[in-house]
Amino acid sequence: MKNKLIIILAGLAVLILLSIKLLSSNILTKSQNVMKFELIQLPYAADALEPVISKQTIEFHHGKHLQAYVNNLNNLIQGTNFETANLETIVKESEGAIFNNAGQILNHNLYFLQFSPTGGGKPSGRLAQAIDAEWGSFENFQKEFEAGGMGVFGSGWVWLAADNAGKLSIQKEGPAGNPVTKGLKPLLTFDVWEHAYYLDFQNRRADHLNSLWKIVDWKVVESRY
């Protein structure tokens, strides 16, 4: 009888210990997984956008610059209200270093995913109609968009954005700016930070912007509209 009691008590103790271990490992896993942003995978090879964007530029721009923003944000949000927020919410609601790094991730994700080695040409459907309605022609829109990129002083971004009614506009933004902070939907962006083009075009920003049309995947841009 005494032996049975000891066995039952020992069994209970083992069960309690196992439960505690399981619970603590779950908590640990959860806290380790809390909003760890990850570097996006590119849907093309690093050299696939050549000669518009070289392999070397992609490797630095995506592999070093964007990776650094991801690492920075993951460190910065630890222990803050943004630990469980999604990227767009962080960009809309944060400021300072958190905003700068979150903005860079959101912007670069939209930037890299809008390109394709088989890109180029013109948009179609509803987006093409909206561009014509706003700028008269696709060619005129391209001209205005490039001028927008040239008009950004220093590092920044030029965007094609849409409001809730679908009306399009060109938005010039600073270093980490994104039209979501103005309640607009970002559709297309050209990164005018020098890191985006200096290895390939040096100071010729205009030539870089003009060449980017060759790799824009309009199906992706249309799907954002």
Ligand SMILES: [Fe+2]
């Ligand atoms: Fe960039």
